[in-house]
Amino acid sequence: MSHSETVDRILDAAELLFAEKGFTETSLRMITSKAKVNLAAVNYHFGSKNALIQAVFSRFLDPLSHMMEQGIRELGWRTGQADHFELEDIFRLYTQSLLKIPTRHKNGISNFMRLLGLAYSQSQGHLRKYLEQEYSRALVSFMRLIKACTPELTPEERFWRIQFTLGTIAFSMSSIQPLTEILENSANAQAKPERVVELLVPYLVAGLKAKPVLPPKV
Amino acid sequence: MSHSETVDRILDAAELLFAEKGFTETSLRMITSKAKVNLAAVNYHFGSKNALIQAVFSRFLDPLSHMMEQGIRELGWRTGQADHFELEDIFRLYTQSLLKIPTRHKNGISNFMRLLGLAYSQSQGHLRKYLEQEYSRALVSFMRLIKACTPELTPEERFWRIQFTLGTIAFSMSSIQPLTEILENSANAQAKPERVVELLVPYLVAGLKAKPVLPPKV
DNA sequence: TCAGATATCAAACGTATGTTTTAAACAATT
DNA sequence: AATTGTTTAAAACATACGTTTGATATCTGA
Numbered sequence: 436m437s438h439s440e441t442v443d444r445i446l447d448a449a450e451l452l453f454a455e456k457g458f459t460e461t462s463l464r465m466i467t468s469k470a471k472v473n474l475a476a477v478n479y480h481f482g483s484k485n486a487l488i489q490a491v492f493s494r495f496l497d498p499l500s501h502m503m504e505q506g507i508r509e510l511g512w513r514t515g516q517a518d519h520f521e522l523e524d525i526f527r528l529y530t531q532s533l534l535k536i537p538t539r540h541k542n543g544i545s546n547f548m549r550l551l552g553l554a555y556s557q558s559q560g561h562l563r564k565y566l567e568q569e570y571s572r573a574l575v576s577f578m579r580l581i582k583a584c585t586p587e588l589t590p591e592e593r594f595w596r597i598q599f600t601l602g603t604i605a606f607s608m609s610s611i612q613p614l615t616e617i618l619e620n621s622a623n624a625q626a627k628p629e630r631v632v633e634l635l636v637p638y639l640v641a642g643l644k645a646k647p648v649l650p651p652k653v
Numbered sequence: 654m655s656h657s658e659t660v661d662r663i664l665d666a667a668e669l670l671f672a673e674k675g676f677t678e679t680s681l682r683m684i685t686s687k688a689k690v691n692l693a694a695v696n697y698h699f700g701s702k703n704a705l706i707q708a709v710f711s712r713f714l715d716p717l718s719h720m721m722e723q724g725i726r727e728l729g730w731r732t733g734q735a736d737h738f739e740l741e742d743i744f745r746l747y748t749q750s751l752l753k754i755p756t757r758h759k760n761g762i763s764n765f766m767r768l769l770g771l772a773y774s775q776s777q778g779h780l781r782k783y784l785e786q787e788y789s790r791a792l793v794s795f796m797r798l799i800k801a802c803t804p805e806l807t808p809e810e811r812f813w814r815i816q817f818t819l820g821t822i823a824f825s826m827s828s829i830q831p832l833t834e835i836l837e838n839s840a841n842a843q844a845k846p847e848r849v850v851e852l853l854v855p856y857l858v859a860g861l862k863a864k865p866v867l868p869p870k871v
Numbered sequence: 872t873c874a875g876a877t878a879t880c881a882a883a884c885g886t887a888t889g890t891t892t893t894a895a896a897c898a899a900t901t
Numbered sequence: 902a903a904t905t906g907t908t909t910a911a912a913a914c915a916t917a918c919g920t921t922t923g924a925t926a927t928c929t930g931a
Contacts, residue, residue, distance in 0.1 A: 439878080459677040462918065473880050478920060480878090555824075595825070595852045602824030603860075606773075607817045634813045634867075638860040642821075645859030648852055659908075680888060691909055696890060698908090 442480050444470040447539050450491050454549045458488055458562075489565050492554070495536065495547050496566075500573040502532045507576060522584045522640045529577070530632045544628045552605040585643060592649045600639050607635060660698050662688040665757050668709050672767045676706055676780075707783050710772070713754065713765050714784075718791040720750045725794060740802045740858045747795070748850045762846045766826030773823050803861060810867045818857050825853060 448470035452461040463484055467474045481487040506528045538544060554562050578597065585593055666688035670679040681702055685692045699705040724746045756762060772780050796815065803811055826846065 441878080457677070459675065463920090464918080473878095474919095475881090475921080476879070484919065552824075592852055595849060596856055599821050599825050599853060599856050603817050603821045606820030606824045607813070631813060634810055635817060637863050637866055638814055638817050641863030642856040642860040645855050648855055657908080681890090682888080691911085692889095693891080693911090694909070702889065 439480070441470075441472050441476055443539075444472055445477060445480065445487070446491055446494055449487055450495075450543075450546065450550070451540070453488070453491060453553070454546045457553055485561050488562060492550070492562070492566065493569075495538075495550075496570055499532060499536050500570050502535065503529060503573055504576065506532055507580075522581070522643055523636060525577075525580050525584065526636045526639060530636060534629060534632065542628075545631075548605065548628075555602075555605050581643070588647055589649045592647055596643050600643060603639060603642075604635070607631065657698075659688075659690050659694055661757075662690055663695060663698065663705070664709055664712055667705055668713075668761075668764065668768070669758070671706070671709060671771070672764045675771055703779050706780060709768070710780070710784065711787075713756075713768075714788055717750060717754050718788050720753065721747060721791055722794065724750055725798075740799070740861055741854060743795075743798050743802065744854045744857060748854060752847060752850065763826055766823065766846075770823040770826070799861070806865055807867045810865055814861050818861060821857060821860075822853070825849065 445466060448466045449461070452465055452469060455461075456465075463477050464474060466487075467477060477484065477487055481490055533544060536544070538547070540546075554566060581597055582593065585596075588596065663684060666684045667679070670683055670687060673679075674683075681695050682692060684705075685695060695702065695705055699708055751762060754762065756765070758764075772784065799815055800811065803814075806814065826849065
């Protein structure tokens with residue numbers, strides 16, 4: 436697959452539509468008509484709809500995971516040096532990387548977080564498999580850092596708290612619009628990702644650092 | 654729509670399949686073949702696929718919302734009496750109600766939480782509208798209680814923290830099964846909803862009670 | 872300049888979907 | 902026993918989907 440104007444237009448349209456409607460609910464005809472390209476272009480350039488979905492994720496996730504790994508390396512963080520850094524620093528690193536990613540259209544970040552949430556909740560088998568084997572390294576290093584910062588937790592409780600944390604991130608960043616509509620809260624018009632992140636990080640840290648329920652193994 | 658054996662069999666099959674695959678990814682033919690009823694039965698009894706989706710939610714949500722409202726009434730909680738109860742009590746009330754709901758098949762709760770998560774993330778327009786107008790009262794009373802317990806938060810920060818909280822609940826409860834599969838960690842084999850809830854509540858309370866980022870209005 | 876690769880296009884293919892139809896079987900009431 | 906309303910059954914309907922085809926246009930490099 437070479438790199439043409441058409442490819443980018445397809446990816447742009449697909450990213451928006453997938454985030455808005457979901458994967459199955461978005462047809463190739465919607466995408467190609469929004470991108471103003473021929474219907475066959477998707478199968479020509481990407482091979483299949485599933486491959487297009489994966490390509491949408493790659494375009495965002497590749498620079499992101501790269502930036503995160505670099506950030507960890509630059510700070511010289513090592514597992515086992517838990518006293519040298521704090522949970523908040525980790526989240527700041529990740530969220531700053533996230534906000535720095537150049538996006539094609541505005542709201543690109545919350546748009547993409549919504550995609551991540553969909554990938555997680557919607558059981559798109561092929562996508563989960565793809566993301567796992569493609570970006571497992573980044574996830575593993577993240578887990579290591581969390582572990583180093585929460586030595587007081589049993590593995591089980593740590594596991595679940597990490598899941599809660601990931602869930603909170605994916606969900607809250609992804610569904611900003613729906614809930615604001617439900618709550619009819621007009622005070623939240625300024626729902627920029629930067630603002631949400633600012634409020635989110637302390638919330639996550641507090642949850643992870645809460646007094647453990649399970650007694651530690653002695 | 655009368656109440657026959659066929660209706661229940663359809664609802665049972667639909668509940669399982671929707672939770673497993675999502676709404677769009679589940680066809681009426683899958684449902685009717687699993688329920689061992691005729692294809693036309695769905696449109697006869699429910700009218701349409703969308704109406705069936707809503708019926709699945711009603712069967713679970715009606716007793717749940719009723720039980721929750723009753724719980725609040727029995728405890729005599731009133732807004733403005735924040736010193737009489739704690740956040741943890743509220744969550745316990747809700748989670749206990751949730752766990753007490755009789756389900757048709759085992760794993761019914763996590764099954765249904767997964768459905769709720771899907772309804773939340775997947776932008777099924779008709780479903781969101783239906784849930785809003787049908788169960789807004791329960792949500793509003795929940796918000797009131799949270800507000801009474803977190804007077805130190807600005808409306809904006811409280812709004813977002815509630816958002817984070819709801820996201821965490823929906824997300825974590827819905828992805829219990831997928832995660833346990835990923836884990837393969839025998840230490841976490843006991844991933845029963847009761848167990849997860851036990852770990853979840855303190856996490857949520859800590860997040861809501863975290864030191865506020867935004868300065869309070871004086 | 873002109874072949875050869877690359878990209879676009881309109882049209883069609885096969886399949887699966889939600890829904891409707893028509894007829895038959897069943898149940899309950901008169 | 903006949904009639905009515907209700908439920909099942911099989912088949913067909915129209916539509917939308919992802920994908921493929923084959924012809925045409927566009928670009929590229931020698």
